[in-house]
Amino acid sequence: MPYSVGLKWYNTGTVTVTQGSTALTGVGTNWVNSGIKTGDIFTIDNSIFYQVNTVNSNTSITLATAFTGTSGSTLNYSIIRNFAATMQAEIAAQVALLVNKYETYIDTDLKQIVGPKGDPGIAYRGVWASGRTYNALDAVDYNGTLYLAKAPHTSRSSNSPAAAGSLWMNMEITIPPIVNELTGSGAGLHNSLYRGKALGSTFTGAQKDAINNGTFDDLYVGDYWSFSNVSYTWTDDEGQTHNDVYSGTFRIADCDYYRRSGDNVDLTKHHLIVVPDACMFYRGMNATNITDGAYVGSEMRTKPSGLARAKAIAEACFGAGTLLSHRQFFENAVTNGRASASAWYDSEGDELMTEEQIYGAPIFDSGSPDGVTVPFRYTIGCKQLNLFRHRPDLISDRQSFWLQNVCSAARFANVNNFGFCSNGGASNAYGVRPAIALRKPA
Amino acid sequence: MSNKWKVTLSDGSVISDLELNGNNFVSKTPLTAVDFDAKLSHVIIEGPEGENAYGLAGEHGPMMLAENRVQVWPDGYYFVLLDIPESVLKEQAREELITSMELAMVEIYERGM
Numbered sequence: 001m002p003y004s005v006g007l008k009w010y011n012t013g014t015v016t017v018t019q020g021s022t023a024l025t026g027v028g029t030n031w032v033n034s035g036i037k038t039g040d041i042f043t044i045d046n047s048i049f050y051q052v053n054t055v056n057s058n059t060s061i062t063l064a065t066a067f068t069g070t071s072g073s074t075l076n077y078s079i080i081r082n083f084a085a086t087m088q089a090e091i092a093a094q095v096a097l098l099v100n101k102y103e104t105y106i107d108t109d110l111k112q113i114v115g116p117k118g119d120p121g122i123a124y125r126g127v128w129a130s131g132r133t134y135n136a137l138d139a140v141d142y143n144g145t146l147y148l149a150k151a152p153h154t155s156r157s158s159n160s161p162a163a164a165g166s167l168w169m170n171m172e173i174t175i176p177p178i179v180n181e182l183t184g185s186g187a188g189l190h191n192s193l194y195r196g197k198a199l200g201s202t203f204t205g206a207q208k209d210a211i212n213n214g215t216f217d218d219l220y221v222g223d224y225w226s227f228s229n230v231s232y233t234w235t236d237d238e239g240q241t242h243n244d245v246y247s248g249t250f251r252i253a254d255c256d257y258y259r260r261s262g263d264n265v266d267l268t269k270h271h272l273i274v275v276p277d278a279c280m281f282y283r284g285m286n287a288t289n290i291t292d293g294a295y296v297g298s299e300m301r302t303k304p305s306g307l308a309r310a311k312a313i314a315e316a317c318f319g320a321g322t323l324l325s326h327r328q329f330f331e332n333a334v335t336n337g338r339a340s341a342s343a344w345y346d347s348e349g350d351e352l353m354t355e356e357q358i359y360g361a362p363i364f365d366s367g368s369p370d371g372v373t374v375p376f377r378y379t380i381g382c383k384q385l386n387l388f389r390h391r392p393d394l395i396s397d398r399q400s401f402w403l404q405n406v407c408s409a410a411r412f413a414n415v416n417n418f419g420f421c422s423n424g425g426a427s428n429a430y431g432v433r434p435a436i437a438l439r440k441p442a
Numbered sequence: 443m444s445n446k447w448k449v450t451l452s453d454g455s456v457i458s459d460l461e462l463n464g465n466n467f468v469s470k471t472p473l474t475a476v477d478f479d480a481k482l483s484h485v486i487i488e489g490p491e492g493e494n495a496y497g498l499a500g501e502h503g504p505m506m507l508a509e510n511r512v513q514v515w516p517d518g519y520y521f522v523l524l525d526i527p528e529s530v531l532k533e534q535a536r537e538e539l540i541t542s543m544e545l546a547m548v549e550i551y552e553r554g555m
Contacts, residue, residue, distance in 0.1 A: 263463070292509050292511075293509070293513065297513065329464060332464075332466065332513065332520070332522075333466075333508040333509050333513075333522050334508075334509065335506070335508050335509065335524060340508050340522065340524055341464065341465050341466055341508050341522040341524075342464040342465065342466075343463040343464035343465075343466040343468075343520065344463050344464060345515075376464075376465055376496075378464060
C-alpha cells in the first residue's frame with residue numbers, strides 16, 4: 001500500500017478580506033513562524049481557493065489573485081499547505097517509493113530465497129510418564145537421566161527409557177577421567193598429579209594389575225588405603241612372638257621410583273611406593289649411640305624388632321608377596337663421622353627413607369668432612385618422592401621418625417616432630433616410617 | 443677377562459679373587475681385621491683391565507680399614523680400604539713427634555734423678 005503524507009490545514013486566528021483586493025490581513029495569526037509559504041492555498045468557504053503569492057508577515061499575506069467573495073473581517077479561514085516542489089515533498093516522495101519497493105521485495109523476492117522448511121528438532125516433554133504418546137526426538141527426564149525417543153510409541157512401564165533400548169537413547173555422556181586423556185597412562189602421568197582419593201581397605205586385583213602392567217590406572221600420588229585392626233605377628237630380638245594389630249593409612253608416594261636401578265639385575269618390574277601417614281612403631285637405630293655399619297648395619301635393619309616388624313605389618317595389610325624385592329645401594333661404613341662406604345644389598349621392599357626422598361636433597365649427610373675426602377654415600381634413594389613434592393605438609397606427622405642417613409659417628413638423620421630436618425643419637429626411640437615398595441605378587 | 447680385584451699389602455701378602463661391590467671388596471675367603479694390622483702403609487690395588495672404580499686401582503700411601511673391621515654378610519666378607527687424608531697424616535705425625543718428645547723428656551728427667 002503506498003505510503004501517504006497527511007495534510008494539516010492552518011486555521012489559527014481570523015482574517016479580514018476585501019472584495020477585489022489581494023491583501024489578506026490576519027488577527028491572531030502566525031503565518032511566517034508556522035511555515036506558511038508561497039504556493040499554499042487560502043480559502044474562506046472551502047469551495048473557492050486562492051493561491052498565496054507572498055507571506056509578508058505573521059499577519060499579512062498577498063494573494064496571487066484578487067478576492068472575489070464578499071468583504072468581511074474576523075472571518076474563519078483555512079490555509080492548505082502545498083508540499084509539492086518542496087524539499088520535504090521530495091523526501092517524502094522518495095521515502096514512499098523506498099517503502100513501496102521493500103514491501104514488494106519482502107512480499108515477493110525475499111520469499112524466493114528462503115529455503116524449504118527444516119526437519120523437526122528435539123522436543124523436551126518433561127518427566128517421563130506411562131500412558132503418553134511420544135514421538136521420535138521427544139526428550140524426557142527419567143530418574144534424573146535424559147533420554148531421547150527413537151521412534152513414536154505409547155509409553156508403558158514395560159517400555160520405559162531404562163527398559164527399552166530400542167525406543168530410547170540414553171543421552172548421558174560419560175566422560176572418561178580427563179587425566180587419562182592428557183597423555184595416556186603410566187608412571188609419568190600418575191606421578192605428576194596429586195589426587196588423594198580413598199582406595200578402600202583392600203589391595204584389589206585391579207590395583208595389582210594396574211601396577212603390574214605399568215598403567216597405574218586409577219592410582220595416583222596421594223591416593224591411600226586405610227586399614228583398621230589388621231592382625232600381624234612379629235618376633236622380638238629375644239625370639240618371642242607377638243600378636244598385634246595395626247591401624248593406619250598407607251599413601252601412594254611414587255610410581256616406579258626404583259625402576260631401571262640395580263647392580264646385577266635391571267629392575268624393570270613396575271611398582272608403587274607407599275608411605276604410612278604415621279609412624280608404625282618406635283625404636284632406636286642401635287642400642288647405643290654409634291653409627292658403625294651405617295644404615296645397612298644398624299639394628300634397625302638387622303634385628304627382628306626393626307624393619308622386619310614393619311614388613312610384617314605391610315604384608316598383613318597388602319598381602320603376602322606384595323613387597324618388591326630388589327637391589328639397593330646402601331651406606332655400610334662410617335669413618336670420622338661420615339659415610340665412607342656403600343655397597344649393593346638385597347632389599348625386601350621396606351626401607352627407611354633418605355633425606356633426599358623427603359626433602360629432595362641431603363641435609364646433614366652431605367659435604368666432605370675435611371675438604372678432601374668425598375663422602376661415599378651412593379644411593380638410589382636420591383630423588384624426592386613425588387608425594388612430598390606435591391604435599392610437603394605430609395612430611396611431618398608430628399612425631400620424630402628416622403631416616404637412613406648418617407650424620408656423625410653417633411647420630412642418624414631424622415624428621416623432627418616439629419617438622420624440621422634434624423638428627424638424633426642412634427639409641428633414641430624415634431618413629432619407624434618406612435617407604436614400602438609394592439608389586440603384584442608373582 | 444677377569445673381573446676380579448687384587449690387593450697387595452705392605453708386607454707383600456696378597457688378597458686376591460676379590461669382587462667389588464660399591465667400594466667394598468668382597469672375599470669368599472674368610473678375613474678379619476687382623477689380616478690388615480700394620481700392613482697398610484703401602485697398598486697396591488689392581489682391578490680388571492681398564493677398571494678404576496672410585497679411583498681404587500693403583501698404588502696407595504697409608505690406608506685404613508674402615509671401621510677397623512671386616513663385615514660378614516651372606517655373600518662374603520666385606521672390607522673397605524680408605525686413603526688417609528694428608529691432613530690426618532700430618533696430624534698423626536705431629537702427635538707422634540709430641541709423644542716422642544714427651545718420652546725423651548721423661549727419660550732425661552729420670553736420668554737426672
